[in-house]
Amino acid sequence: MIKIKPSKKLDSLPPYLFTKINHLKLEAYAKNLDVIDLSMGNPDMPTPHHVVDVMCDTVKNHTKTHRYPQAKGMPKYRKVITEWMGRRFGVELDYQTEVLSLVGSKEGIAHLCMSYLNPGDYVLVCDPAYPVHFNGVILAGGKIHSMPLLIENNFLPDFSKIPAAVARKAKIMFLNYPNNPTAACVEDNNFWKEAIKFCKKYNILLVSDNAYSEVTFGDYVAPSIFEFAGAKDVALEFHSFSKTFNMAGWRIGWVCGAKQLLYPLEKFKSFLDYGVPTFIQLGAVAALNGSQKCVREQAAIYERRMIKMVDGLNKIGWKTRQTKGTMYVWAALPENLKKEGSLSVAERLLQETGVVVSPGVGFGSCGEGYIRIALVTHDKRFHDALLRFKQFTKGK
Numbered sequence: 225m226i227k228i229k230p231s232k233k234l235d236s237l238p239p240y241l242f243t244k245i246n247h248l249k250l251e252a253y254a255k256n257l258d259v260i261d262l263s264m265g266n267p268d269m270p271t272p273h274h275v276v277d278v279m280c281d282t283v284k285n286h287t288k289t290h291r292y293p294q295a296k297g298m299p300k301y302r303k304v305i306t307e308w309m310g311r312r313f314g315v316e317l318d319y320q321t322e323v324l325s326l327v328g329s330k331e332g333i334a335h336l337c338m339s340y341l342n343p344g345d346y347v348l349v350c351d352p353a354y355p356v357h358f359n360g361v362i363l364a365g366g367k368i369h370s371m372p373l374l375i376e377n378n379f380l381p382d383f384s385k386i387p388a389a390v391a392r393k394a395k396i397m398f399l400n401y402p403n404n405p406t407a408a409c410v411e412d413n414n415f416w417k418e419a420i421k422f423c424k425k426y427n428i429l430l431v432s433d434n435a436y437s438e439v440t441f442g443d444y445v446a447p448s449i450f451e452f453a454g455a456k457d458v459a460l461e462f463h464s465f466s467k468t469f470n471m472a473g474w475r476i477g478w479v480c481g482a483k484q485l486l487y488p489l490e491k492f493k494s495f496l497d498y499g500v501p502t503f504i505q506l507g508a509v510a511a512l513n514g515s516q517k518c519v520r521e522q523a524a525i526y527e528r529r530m531i532k533m534v535d536g537l538n539k540i541g542w543k544t545r546q547t548k549g550t551m552y553v554w555a556a557l558p559e560n561l562k563k564e565g566s567l568s569v570a571e572r573l574l575q576e577t578g579v580v581v582s583p584g585v586g587f588g589s590c591g592e593g594y595i596r597i598a599l600v601t602h603d604k605r606f607h608d609a610l611l612r613f614k615q616f617t618k619g620k
């Protein structure tokens with residue numbers, strides 16, 4: 225066999241902490257063990273029927289859709305996005321120039337880093353964060369300045385702690401609220417105004433990853449960054465169909481913002497991919513144009529699951545909080561498990577009980593001391609999961 229070294233970029237990535245968990249999970253499935261998989265943010269509920277119907281009809285009856293799609297998104301798809309953004313957030317966008325289709329927002333975020341960063345450029349990234357926020361930077365040769373998300377600050381970054389010398393060198397800041405993995409939501413809009421002011425002052429591209437804008441509870445409504453004055457001058461916003469419409473496997477999302485800020489990503493992608501298959505774009509059109517009742521009903525299901533899990537965990541010593549959104553519970557390890565660390569706890573939990581969760585440290589060093597539980601299984605299974613957590617916690 226020939227021996228060729230992969231690129232240094234690959235070596236520069238941090239160890240993928242979910243590898244062993246994934247391996248153990250597959251082993252457990254192979255042994256037919258009763259696994260309760262709460263590890264990935266992979267929605268268990270189905271894509272709405274009316275969306276699936278449009279996709280099936282398109283594949284069957286509109287044969288020309290087998291041809292290459294329009295990479296930046298069909299005009300119809302982009303137009304419907306801007307109309308939805310108008311109805312949902314009251315923001316105005318030009319569908320011709322201010323929206324770009326993505327093969328899921330993960331793809332867009334990684335390629336945004338590549339289209340903006342030169343080796344050594346700084347990026348302000350929350351810790352913990354959705355991994356592509358830091359891995360995208362590393363793959364593009366950038367340098368990360370971490371903004372710790374601490375419980376005492378409601379898991380929001382403190383902009384005043386960013387040294388001016390770093391801010392002057394920074395090119396991008398990533399924010400993501402409602403947040404993965406901490407489930408925190410921004411309840412005081414001054415936070416967004418401050419972020420815009422900070423990025424304007426230091427000439428930084430503010431990236432709002434709004435993947436969970438529709439997974440919110442009760443009266444809480446997550447805003448778009450573009451609802452705030454001056455945002456268009458500094459910000460891009462990423463949206464995803466994965467959680468809102470249970471379309472994670474269909475791979476479709478979008479990014480929007482001013483033409484000048486979108487342009488590098490559009491150019492980069494035009495050399496790289498042909499965009500999202502047409503039938504999926506048309507399914508997404510149906511999702512945005514259809515009734516949003518299914519979205520609210522689904523959010524209520526996540527809320528119910530969160531309440532059950534948060535109550536149950538708090539009773540057995542895993543401190544956690546009910547939040548206003550997302551599909552995650554961010555739970556602190558009980559005192560007797562703290563020393564062991566989140567990775568070992570998650571591995572043992574899987575091996576001893578069949579419950580699979582994500583170790584907090586996989587989202588950054590500030591995630592140590594926590595595990596993330598994705599609320600992605602049938603309601604009835606949470607009762608079983610809690611019983612297993614209880615046994616596990618007592619056993620140590």
Ligand SMILES: Cc1ncc(COP(=O)(O)O)c(C=O)c1O
Nearest residue numbers: 328329330354404435464466477
């Ligand atoms: C914060 C955040 N952004 C983006 C994504 C990726 O979404 P997509 O499926 O659109 O790539 C996820 C998925 O879990 C996420 O949690």
